[in-house]
Amino acid sequence: MSPLDLLDLGLVGLRTRPARAALSALGIAIGIATMIVVTGIPASSQAALVTKLSALGTNTLQAMAVPDMDPPAALPESAVEMVRRIGPVTAGSAVANTHAFVRRNDRLDANNAAGLTVLATRLDLLPTINARVRSGSWLTPATERFPAVVLGSVAANRLGVTDLPPGTPAPQVVIADRAFTVVGILATTPLTPDIDRSVLVGWPVAKSELGFDGHPTVLYVQAEEARIEAVRGVLAETISPERPGAVTVTRPSDALAAKRATERSFSVLFLALAGVALVVGGIGVANTMVVSVLERRSEIGLRRALGATRGQIRGQFLTESVVLATAGGLIGTALGLLATAGYASWQDWPVVLPARSAALGVGGAIVIGVLAGVYPCVRAARLTPTQALATV
Numbered sequence: 001m002s003p004l005d006l007l008d009l010g011l012v013g014l015r016t017r018p019a020r021a022a023l024s025a026l027g028i029a030i031g032i033a034t035m036i037v038v039t040g041i042p043a044s045s046q047a048a049l050v051t052k053l054s055a056l057g058t059n060t061l062q063a064m065a066v067p068d069m070d071p072p073a074a075l076p077e078s079a080v081e082m083v084r085r086i087g088p089v090t091a092g093s094a095v096a097n098t099h100a101f102v103r104r105n106d107r108l109d110a111n112n113a114a115g116l117t118v119l120a121t122r123l124d125l126l127p128t129i130n131a132r133v134r135s136g137s138w139l140t141p142a143t144e145r146f147p148a149v150v151l152g153s154v155a156a157n158r159l160g161v162t163d164l165p166p167g168t169p170a171p172q173v174v175i176a177d178r179a180f181t182v183v184g185i186l187a188t189t190p191l192t193p194d195i196d197r198s199v200l201v202g203w204p205v206a207k208s209e210l211g212f213d214g215h216p217t218v219l220y221v222q223a224e225e226a227r228i229e230a231v232r233g234v235l236a237e238t239i240s241p242e243r244p245g246a247v248t249v250t251r252p253s254d255a256l257a258a259k260r261a262t263e264r265s266f267s268v269l270f271l272a273l274a275g276v277a278l279v280v281g282g283i284g285v286a287n288t289m290v291v292s293v294l295e296r297r298s299e300i301g302l303r304r305a306l307g308a309t310r311g312q313i314r315g316q317f318l319t320e321s322v323v324l325a326t327a328g329g330l331i332g333t334a335l336g337l338l339a340t341a342g343y344a345s346w347q348d349w350p351v352v353l354p355a356r357s358a359a360l361g362v363g364g365a366i367v368i369g370v371l372a373g374v375y376p377c378v379r380a381a382r383l384t385p386t387q388a389l390a391t392v
Contacts, residue, residue: 021324028328028368029335032361036336036354037343043352044344059090059228060129060191062250063219063235073246074215079239080122083219086238088227093128094216095119095198098206102199103174104159116155118175119198119217120206128220129192136164136184143183144202147209149173150184152196159199161185173199176210192220314378322369329365333358 063083065073075094076082083092100118125131126138139150151173156162161171161182172179180201189195206212219239223231236247337353344351 024324025328025331028325028365029332032329032332032365033336033339034332035364036333036358036361037339040336040340040352040354041343043354044340044347044349059222059225061221061223061228061232061235063221063239063247064217066246066248069246073240073243075217075219075239075247077214077216079216079219082238083221083235086223086231086234088224088231089221090224091124091128091222092219093122093125094219095121095125095195095200096203096206096212096215096217098201098210098212100176100210102155102159105172106174106177106179108174115197116158117194117198118210119195119200120203120210120212121150121200122203125200125220128222129189129195131189131192131195132187133184134187136170136182138184139200139202145204145208146202147175147178147180147205148183148202149175149180150186150200151182152186152198152200153188154196155199156185175199175201178209194218310382318370318374322366325365325369326362329362329368332365333361336361 080092080094098118102118170181172181235249236244240247341351
């Protein structure tokens with residue numbers, strides 16, 4: 001028999017009993033759809049959780065000079081450029097304390113800084129610390145050379161500059177007896193609360209107007225998350241090869257450990273749920289095929305009496321089992337993917353369609369069809385024409 005003849009013969013039972021075939025395929029489809037859903041929805045939930053954990057700085061390190069050393073330690077002016085040469089490092093920036101005082105106007109006490117720090121900053125600071133501008137704009141290659149400042153969220157409140165409406169004159173603050181124009185206000189930066197309490201000026205203007213010596217105070221480094229510990233291990237030696245002990249580096253955020261634990265927990269959960277769903281689907285197919293053999297003993301006996309071999313009988317029922325399971329797998333995979341996408345969109349999560357689970361759904365359905373059809377097809381092939389026709 002050709003493969004097409006075998007397929008046509010295997011579809012006989014499905015065509016003659018469409019209701020049973022539909023219900024059996026539906027049972028398989030529900031099992032496969034359940035597998036897709038119980039892997040896809042947690043995967044979307046995991047993606048949302050991982051995104052939130054990543055926002056907590058799982059790939060960020062900070063480096064600074066150890067305080068109270070003798071002689072005093074200072075980070076080299078080229079520290080940022082040296083750090084960027086480390087392979088896994090993806091971004092690096094720095095700020096420096098100018099030790100200047102900031103006032104709302106020149107009528108206030110020059111020594112009253114309101115607990116605020118004036119920091120010299122590099123233009124690439126915002127993406128490195130995942131910060132954003134709430135009002136106004138960030139420093140540019142032009143404004144960083146002139147007396148312009150960007151206020152942290154807390155600094156803006158303390159200085160009474162809470163908004164920068166377009167089309168209105170920009171307010172000014174006084175730093176070291178020099179008026180600086182406020183060009184922007186930052187949103188709250190949870191990763192770097194020190195920035196919230198700071199007044200940020202350009203690196204060049206800090207040197208020309210505030211007596212800044214060019215040595216950074218704090219380095220912010222982003223690196224590939226999987227290699228963050230390796231980067232931390234060489235960061236001090238890279239920044240200060242002569243005195244690595246004078247550099248202290250923060251350890252990775254606790255959120256990184258939580259993120260990795262979450263990924264491991266979800267992986268175990270996915271495997272367990274997928275296994276249960278496949279077993280349930282396999283039992284349904286096997287039950288359907290066993291019943292089909294029992295009900296079609298007369299058909300088996302008649303075909304055997306007309307010369308059908310045991311191999312042909314096995315092929316007929318095995319094909320029927322595989323077709324039934326494959327149809328259910330395709331339908332279940334489609335339903336599972338649609339349900340996953342719909343629920344994730346409703347929850348405002350990233351839509352994660354598990355391609356591996358979809359492939360496993362279809363492939364698993366075929367394997368289920370083969371395994372579940374082995375016993376029924378062998379049992380059918382063992383029936384002699386006399387045994388089969390005895391029930392007629």
